[in-house]
Amino acid sequence: MSEYTALSDLGEFGLIRRIQNTIKLEQKSTVVGIGDDAAVLEPGEKNIVVSTDMLVEGVHFDLSFCPLRHLGYKAVAVNVSDIAAMNALPTQITVSLAIGSRYTVEAIEELYDGIRIACENYKVDLVGGDTTSSNAGLVISITAIGEVAKGEAVLRSTAKPNDLICVTGDLGAAYLGLQVLEREKQVFLDNPEMQPDLRDKEYLVQRQLKPEARMDV
Amino acid sequence: MSEYTALSDLGEFGLIRRIQNTIKLEQKSTVVGIGDDAAVLEPGEKNIVVSTDMLVEGVHFDLSFCPLRHLGYKAVAVNVSDIAAMNALPTQITVSLAIGSRYTVEAIEELYDGIRIACENYKVDLVGGDTTSSNAGLVISITAIGEVAKGEAVLRSTAKPNDLICVTGDLGAAYLGLQVLEREKQVFLDNPEMQPDLRDKEYLVQRQLKPEARMDV
Incomplete structure (x- = not known):
């Protein structure tokens, strides 16, 4: 123990x-x-x-x-x-x-x-x-x-009209990861015998649980 | 209103x-x-x-x-x-x-x-x-x-043996102020008609509620 x-x-x-x-x-x-x-x-x-x-x-x-x-x-x-x-x-x-x-x-x-x-x-x-x-x-x-x-x-105040706005990563991936985790939590609460099923969801879950700061751009 | x-x-x-x-x-x-x-x-x-x-x-x-x-x-x-x-x-x-x-x-x-x-x-x-x-x-x-x-x-690490330790203000005044306030709160909870009695306790209460950083020493 x-x-x-x-x-x-x-x-x-x-x-x-x-x-x-x-x-x-x-x-x-x-x-x-x-x-x-x-x-x-x-x-x-x-x-x-x-x-x-x-x-x-x-x-x-x-x-x-x-x-x-x-x-x-x-x-x-x-x-x-x-x-x-x-x-x-x-x-x-x-x-x-x-x-x-x-x-x-x-x-x-x-x-x-x-x-x-x-x-x-x-x-x-x-x-x-x-x-x-x-x-x-x-x-x-x-x-x-x-x-x-x-x-x-x-x-932010140095941004000018016609500046390009670039976004890194996938918008919404962390949010989807959260939804996957909350769904699995609900399944688990309804039936504690169930094990969470995160197959093929590793990327989304990682974006939610272990996001990285983009130091490379 | x-x-x-x-x-x-x-x-x-x-x-x-x-x-x-x-x-x-x-x-x-x-x-x-x-x-x-x-x-x-x-x-x-x-x-x-x-x-x-x-x-x-x-x-x-x-x-x-x-x-x-x-x-x-x-x-x-x-x-x-x-x-x-x-x-x-x-x-x-x-x-x-x-x-x-x-x-x-x-x-x-x-x-x-x-x-x-x-x-x-x-x-x-x-x-x-x-x-x-x-x-x-x-x-x-x-x-x-x-x-x-x-x-x-x-x-703190630069303090040496034989250094004098000086303390500003009154040790314990803020603590006494807290005790006064907690006593008055208890009186009030027991009887909501009562008004807190802080006469002659202004200094103690102030040390608790509005302490000042000593920038003058």
Whole structure:
């Protein structure tokens, strides 16, 4: 039988220490990461770009079909994507969590595994955050910071008439993936003996559960 | 009779527009504020300092005795305080909110009034954020950014044996203020005819409801 640890046994600082031990800092602009009152960054002559997104359990994700590791990955990817949309290179993130009492230490480590894998993929440093309890579900708030040469940030306001609008990927694939997952959840709720049938739906489900920020365009 | 507007009537972008109209940008390092995918900042040769805090309804605040305007002010003050603790000058914040369905547009504007007043007091620019719905209470996540000359950030790790530790203000005043408010809430719940009696407790209650970041030391 696997053992689970209650978050209250570990405490906020115990959790931070456990997470901190798995974090590697890669960006040369990161001077101080997790563990002080604030992170210290040295962007040099560059401009910095700041974006923030909040994901709420029951609104943005359903843990009955979204594994915590995928959720952590996705939470980073959507923020990195906003930075890339400004023509900037993502460099650091902070992660704040409000955690309901039914979450174990192992569950939160799963979530951070996804966050860590995304950080490694996108080469961003996890430099800070806040961890608190919640009377309801899980809330994830991520702030992403990026760097861009002075004056090179691309703004919506710089779009002009006759500009071409290009879209990457398949519009609606993530939405269809969500519909597939919700249908299978309904089937499962009606009959817990059923196993979800995702054959030939791998692509759609992946677009929903593990989207990637397009850094290549 | 006063009129209240449901948030769903206004929508996220309607709310952002209303808030945006009340925001003034003061910091010269703010290049682009609210309204794009991300804010753009130009810290120049300085280091930047990043801190983030999350406040959860029912855990960090009780709206039965904490007015929304005070809550907004306090949410900014605690973040500004973390930046000041690093010997940095707070310059920008982002504010993310998860809002339960019982909140009206007017309630959220009260909250933003407090945020705006704190921004003016501490001379920080509100440059971005995220607004989403919540199935439970209100969650406020603020990320604060500050500037400090290279190498001048004061870290906990730079403390040495024989350093003096100085504490400002009165230890425990905010806690006593909370106890006063919780006692009066209990009296009120037992007998709704009672009016709270806060005579001679103004100082304690203020330390709880409207704490200030110590920028003067």
